[in-house]
Each structure stands twice: as structure tokens, then as C-alpha cells.
Amino acid sequence: MLAKRVIPCLDVHDGQVTRGVQFGRAEKGELRNVGDPVELAVRYNDQGADEMVFFDITASAHGRATMVDVIERVALRCFMPLTVGGGIRTLEDMQVMLKAGADKVSINSAALANPDLIRQGAEKFGSQCIVVSIDAKRVGPDRWEVFSHGGRKPTGLEAVSWARRAVGLGAGEIVLNSIDADGTKAGFDLEITRRTSEAVGVPVVASGGAGTLEHMASVLLEGKADAVLAASIFHFGEFTVSEVKRFLAQRNIPVRI
Amino acid sequence: MIALIDYGAGNLHSVEKALRYLGADVRRVARPSELKEAQSVVLPGVGAFDDCIHALQKQELLEACREFIASGRPFLGICVGYQALFDRSEEFNSCAAGLGVFRGPVVKFSGRDGLKVPQIGWNQIEIDRSDCPIFRQIPSGSYVYFVHSFYPQPTDESIVACRTEYGETFASAIWKDNVYATQFHPEKSQKVGLQLLQNFVALSNN
Numbered sequence: 001m002l003a004k005r006v007i008p009c010l011d012v013h014d015g016q017v018t019r020g021v022q023f024g025r026a027e028k029g030e031l032r033n034v035g036d037p038v039e040l041a042v043r044y045n046d047q048g049a050d051e052m053v054f055f056d057i058t059a060s061a062h063g064r065a066t067m068v069d070v071i072e073r074v075a076l077r078c079f080m081p082l083t084v085g086g087g088i089r090t091l092e093d094m095q096v097m098l099k100a101g102a103d104k105v106s107i108n109s110a111a112l113a114n115p116d117l118i119r120q121g122a123e124k125f126g127s128q129c130i131v132v133s134i135d136a137k138r139v140g141p142d143r144w145e146v147f148s149h150g151g152r153k154p155t156g157l158e159a160v161s162w163a164r165r166a167v168g169l170g171a172g173e174i175v176l177n178s179i180d181a182d183g184t185k186a187g188f189d190l191e192i193t194r195r196t197s198e199a200v201g202v203p204v205v206a207s208g209g210a211g212t213l214e215h216m217a218s219v220l221l222e223g224k225a226d227a228v229l230a231a232s233i234f235h236f237g238e239f240t241v242s243e244v245k246r247f248l249a250q251r252n253i254p255v256r257i
Numbered sequence: 258m259i260a261l262i263d264y265g266a267g268n269l270h271s272v273e274k275a276l277r278y279l280g281a282d283v284r285r286v287a288r289p290s291e292l293k294e295a296q297s298v299v300l301p302g303v304g305a306f307d308d309c310i311h312a313l314q315k316q317e318l319l320e321a322c323r324e325f326i327a328s329g330r331p332f333l334g335i336c337v338g339y340q341a342l343f344d345r346s347e348e349f350n351s352c353a354a355g356l357g358v359f360r361g362p363v364v365k366f367s368g369r370d371g372l373k374v375p376q377i378g379w380n381q382i383e384i385d386r387s388d389c390p391i392f393r394q395i396p397s398g399s400y401v402y403f404v405h406s407f408y409p410q411p412t413d414e415s416i417v418a419c420r421t422e423y424g425e426t427f428a429s430a431i432w433k434d435n436v437y438a439t440q441f442h443p444e445k446s447q448k449v450g451l452q453l454l455q456n457f458v459a460l461s462n463n
Contacts, residue, residue: 003379126304128404256379256400
């Protein structure tokens with residue numbers, strides 16, 4: 001049976017893994033330094049992470065160059081799927097990351113500004129390479145709006161229909177990040193995760209809000225997510241990846257142990 | 258020397274890194290003549306069947322791979338490199354003819370029971386042929402990493418080395434004589450994948 005995936009996310013700033021508390025705070029310097037990305041990646045690899053996501057939170061030319069170096073070094077030691085996001089705007093940016101050793105690239109604001117980038121990326125590198133990351137915020141009882149630019153800019157788009165459109169254009173996976181839940185450790189937004197997962201025929205990765213082991217189980221069961229992504233709970237040593245997986249296995253969720 | 262066929266496949270670098278990590282003497286090979294001195298060949302692949310076949314054809318590597326296989330030296334196909342061993346694909350508008358080493362079509366997942374296509378992620382292998390050298394020290398039930406929408410249906414069931422279930426049960430690896438092939442990506446399957454590649458490296462050194 002296909003296993004549900006547990007994915008640590010590493011936010012990289014100036015070659016170091018950092019963690020902001022909530023959306024937008026990183027830019028104001030409210031960051032906690034967590035450590036060297038390669039060392040952390042190797043640690044999570046040893047703990048049995050199913051995949052890793054590296055996110056360039058500087059999204060600058062300098063940040064991208066640093067990220068290429070990070071991915072190259074990680075790919076020499078970790079033989080698992082690697083995804084890179086943050087500041088990827090063109091096919092060339094994608095190519096550079098894939099060549100460095102990434103298996104997938106994650107695009108967000110660039111896809112909103114130019115949806116055709118999804119199609120071009122999928123045609124050139126295959127759908128399996130193209131992840132579309134969506135930052136969604138609840139704006140009404142039945143409505144989630146997509147925000148761009150790290151959750152700062154409203155787009156007027158409804159989250160589920162944007163996810164559908166992205167998949168139609170060739171996205172091979174959707175990362176659904178709840179702006180309301182991100183950094184709160186109060187649990188994932190189950191509702192928007194489930195709606196998205198039921199609406200698209202590609203895997204949906206739930207992101208934002210993981211605080212307890214029960215949160216992880218809920219978003220996989222009730223939220224119908226195919227994978228969970230988390231940062232803080234791994235970085236600050238609250239849980240190891242293997243602890244998460246053992247817990248999920250006890251809840252009869254298929255995981256790779 | 259292990260010749261890694263370089264025709265622009267997306268996972269070329271990952272496969273190369275994994276083989277080097279294991280200490281193998283691996284060389285990227287883009288011309289048929291370079292296969293002559295190889296002890297073994299790895300044919301990587303990810304993406305579309307036709308793209309793979311056309312690229313191989315263009316570099317005259319299709320016939321070179323057939324000849325290499327006929328020479329009896331170890332050959333490993335990965336993902337589309339596995340599918341390429343068959344006659345033909347049912348991929349949309351496919352008209353390319355594969356290596357034709359094995360009979361059978363390459364078909365698409367039905368997506369029944371709401372299963373998502375492509376299959377992306379870790380799934381288990383049930384090993385039919387525990388005597389298969391590349392599965393040495395790999396237990397049945399191990400998880401390996403898959404990214405694919407299509408899979409081959411070998412006419413000759415006896416070549417099926419392991420099976421995986423995803424809505425339907427399919428041949429996730431095959432073995433016949435000197436030819437080994439996996440639908441999953443050993444280069445992305447952590448310890449299990451490295452063990453499989455290590456086993457192949459050992460065969461190459463024999």
C-alpha cells in the first residue's frame with residue numbers, strides 16, 4: 001500500500017535553517033536559527049524522513065546561489081526525494097535546481113503571476129517535477145482565498161479552484177499551506193485540506209499548524225492529505241520523524257517504517 | 258566500469274551520485290562505442306516513454322543497448338529505463354518501438370478507487386524471486402520510491418521479480434538472465450535502494 005509521507009521542511013536563510021513564527025515575520029528579522037541545512041537533512045534522512053523540502057526564504061539571487069550549493073551537498077548524502085522552493089520564477093531557475101540534485105521544484109507566487117509557467121515546467125521536466133504551493137487563508141465560512149508573496153498579498157482567487165486549475169496545467173502535486181494555522185502549532189486546517197484533496201487527482205501535502213502527533217494523524221485521516229509537512233516540531237527536537245511515524249502506524253495509517 | 262547511459266534523463270545525476278556514494282567506478286556514456294569496455298550498463302529514465310526512446314534512437318544507443326544485453330553482461334533499467342525494455346507503450350499517442358527485449362505492453366494505471374495517478378511515493382514490494390541477485394538482503398515488504406503513471410505487463414510471468422499493489426497489482430521489477438529492471442527509483446529509496454544498487458555493483462565486478 002502507498003505510504004503516507006512525513007516531510008520535514010527546512011527554511012533556508014543565508015545558508016542556515018531558520019524558523020519564523022508566522023507568515024511575514026521572517027522579513028522583519030524575527031527568526032530563530034536552527035542550524036546547518038546539510039547536517040539537519042542528514043539527521044532527518046537517518047530518522048527515516050520520506051522526503052525533504054528546502055525553502056529559500058530570502059528568494060533573492062544570492063539566496064538561490066546558496067541554495068544550489070546546499071542541494072548539491074545534500075544530494076551527495078541523502079538518497080531520497082528532494083524538493084526546492086522559494087524564488088523560482090523561470091524554467092532556467094527550475095533547471096538549475098533539478099541539476100543540483102532536486103527532484104521537484106515548488107512554485108507559488110510565480111505560478112500566480114504566470115500560470116503558464118506550470119504548463120511549461122510540466123512539459124519540459126514532467127508533471128512529477130512541478131509542485132504548486134498554495135498559501136490559503138479563510139476569509140468566510142465557506143471561502144479560502146489564495147495569497148501570494150509569502151502570504152502578504154491577496155489574489156482574489158479561491159483556493160480549491162486555483163488548485164484545480166494548477167493541476168489542469170500540469171502540476172504533479174499541491175502543497176496546501178494554511179496561513180491561519182502556520183506557525184501556531186494549533187493543528188492543520190482540516191477543512192481546506194480535505195476540500196483540496198477531494199478536488200484534485202494528484203497528491204496533496206498538508207502544511208502549517210503541526211503541533212502534536214494527533215494533528216498529523218487528523219490531517220491524514222480527516223483532512224485526506226497524502227503527506228504532512230512540518231518544520232518547528234522537528235527542528236526544535238519535540239518529535240523525531242520516527243516518533244511521528246510510529247504514532248501514525250499505531251493509528252493504522254500506512255507509513256514506511 | 259559501469260556505463261550510465263546519458264541521453265538527458267532527469268534522474269541521471271541522482272543515479273550517478275548514488276553509484277559513486279557506493280564507491281562504484283561509474284562513467285556517463287553518450288556514444289555506442291563507449292559501451293564496449295563497460296562491465297555493466299545502467300539505463301536511467303523518468304518522464305515519457307516516447308521521449309526516452311527517441312533520445313536513445315537519436316544517439317544510436319537503442320541498438321547498442323540491445324547488443325550489450327545480448328553480450329550477457331549485467332544490465333539495469335530504472336523506471337522508464339525498465340519500460341524501454343518492452344515493445345510498445347499505451348502512453349498517449351505513443352508510436353515509438355521500445356528495445357523489445359521482453360514481450361508485453363506498457364499500460365497506464367486505471368486510477369480506480371479514486372487512487373491518484375501518477376503514483377508518487379513509497380510503496381511496498383512483494384518479492385517473488387528471492388533468488389534474484391539484486392534483491393540480496395532486501396526483505397519482502399520493503400518500501401521503495403515510485404514516481405510513474407505507466408508500468409509494463411510482461412507476457413512472460415516468470416520474469417517478474419517482485420510485485421507492488423496500487424489499485425492493481427503490477428510487476429515492479431523483473432529479472433531474466435543478465436537483465437534487471439525496476440519501476441521504482443533505487444537511487445531515491447534510501448537504504449533499501451542503496452542495497453539494491455550495491456548488489457548490482459557487486460554483479461558488475463564479478
